[in-house]
Amino acid sequence: MTKTTMTVNGKSVSAATEGRTLLSAYLRDGLGLTGTHIGCDTSQCGACVVHVDGLAVKSCSVFAQDIEGADVKTIEGMANADGSLSVLQQAFQDHHGLQCGFCTPGMVMSSAALLAENPNPTEHQVRDYLEGNLCRCTGYHNIVKAVMAASDQAVPAE
Incomplete structure (x- = not known):
């Protein structure tokens, strides 16, 4: 050891x-x-x-x-200093970017890395970046909406 x-x-x-x-x-x-x-x-x-x-x-x-x-x-370590949700975490909640929640930590961490690298990704770029994260429940649509919202961009239509 x-x-x-x-x-x-x-x-x-x-x-x-x-x-x-x-x-x-x-x-x-x-x-x-x-x-x-x-x-x-x-x-x-x-x-x-x-x-x-x-x-x-x-x-x-x-x-x-x-x-x-x-x-x-x-x-x-993603929450704000006062314990409130970060912008990205709040966007996941607001846009229902989770269901069972198992993939959510990895999705949030990958999404945060994307936004640090590219603060204004296109919907296609978000989908491409999250390709290495699997989710059985959401169909990814609401996850993409959450990332777009966190980047202050238009959220894809339903």
Whole structure:
């Protein structure tokens, strides 16, 4: 076991890890941050997306020790400082961009990365960017509407 230290949601944290400990397990089991969901463990579904040094990363495809010292942001770190929902999270709520909620943390984290990279994406760009995130419930339409609304653009018609 090795002590792995990084900054998660603005706080320096450490937990004991084995070399094979995935970042998703480090966050959930080592730190108790269960908002990062594990859907497939093969980086296919996108439920585990977090930001590592500002980039969207599927946390089930990265070993925790490999990002020693990195700055990680999880869904728990997306809220405003006062605890209220961020603009993007509020847009997901307002536009019904979730149903069962399992994919939602990954969708929000991927969408936030897209908006940081491209503050005014087209509907096509949103759909293309979210291609690596699977959702069984929504048909994606309301998720796209939420991202467009969060970017202060016209929301696609029903």
